[in-house]
Amino acid sequence: MVLGSDLRRANGRGVAAAVVLVFAAALTACDDSGGRSTTVPTPSVEKSTSAQPSAAAPSDPAAAEKEIKRNWEKFFDPAVPQNDKQAVLENGDRMTxxxxxFNGDKRGQQVQAKVEKVEFTSPTDANVTYSLTLKGATALPGASGTAVEQDGTWKVSVKTLCALVQLSGNESPGPGC
Known part of the structure; x- marks a missing residue:
């Protein structure tokens, strides 16, 4: 599924627009050019489809899935401090x-994620289907992203965060993307 494809649905436009504004604020904070594009891209995170089911999962798939869900929800939890979010983001130290x-924007403090499905594509990669909510209302249902195992921890991938930030319409998602 393409991120933002549900933005065209009439019943979610207001909430979806607010989510786009959240990511616009995150991008504005790190974009040196200050430029804006008038079109909103509909980025997607490429899903890996190459592994055999038996070779595709980590040694303990149930524990890995539980950790992915916990870490994704932590990453998008407004109450979690930035250092803790960086710890569950791939290359988090480069995404400051x-x-x-994102954390400094009032709307960003109202966005949460609910992981719906995890599909392992290798022992260290997984496709994640999730929904973003803004103030409890679903803004991006059935979004696609990826999780990676890095340094022994399952993390939200940089390409997932960068795809979300690109929803703001800026040319560059910023340092680290």
């Missing part, structure tokens, strides 16, 4: 400015 912009 994007996270500062």
């Amino acid at each position: 400015k994007v996270l500062q912009g």
Whole structure:
């Protein structure tokens, strides 16, 4: 599924527009050019489809799935401090400015995620289907992203965060993307 494809649905336009504004604020915080595009891209995160089911999963798929869900929900939890979010984001130490912009925006403090499905594509990669909510209302249902195992922890992938930030319409998602 293409991120933002549900933005065209009439019943979710207001909430979806608010989510786009959240990511616009994150991008503005790290974009040196200050430029804006008038079109909103509909980025997607490429899903991997190459592994055999038996070779595609980590040694303990149930534990890995539980950790992915917990870490995705932590990453998108407004109450979680930035350092804790960086710990569950791939290359989190390089994504500081994007996270500062996101965490510093009032609307960003109202966005949460609910993981609906995890499909392992290798022992260290997974496709994740999730929904983003804004103030409890579903803004991006059935969004696609990826999780990666890095340094022994399952994390939200950088390409997932960058795809979400691109929803703001800016040319560059910022440092780290």
